[in-house]
Amino acid sequence: QLQLVESGGGLVQPGGSLRVSCAAFGFTIHDRAVGWFRQIPGKEREGVACISRGLGISHNRFYTNFANSVKGRFTISRDNGKVYLQMNSLNAEDTAIYYCAADWDQYASDCAMDNAGGRYVYWGQGAQVTVSS
Helix, strand or coil, rough: EEEEEEEEEEECCCCCCCCEEEEEEECCCCCEEEEEEEEECCCCEEEEEECCCCCCCCCCCEEEEEEECCCCCEEEEEECCEEEEECCCCCCCCEEEEEEEEEEECCCCCCCCCCCCEEEEEEECEEEEECCC
């Protein structure tokens, strides 16, 4: 069964940090762009960050993109088949369910972060992140 699984969510105080991870089962994501999205129940899904597959001869360069609301606070990285979203300086507005998703296109050299997530065909079940004192 092809699936993505997020882990690392939880409760954190305002100003704190948290890292969520995304792992694939039944297929590999090392050759696909991966995006992180978040959603508050009843609200529209928001693209948070994305990272391309490895680029260049050594596959160690990556295209990344971030939503304005998280720029300077969140970073995205990938290693050994997992993708990580490091979240720093968290505030209450970051509270949401965070989903990772993998692109259908194994050859794209960029990544997409539109809220619709149209390029992403594999989605995880989500990890709850709650920022509260």
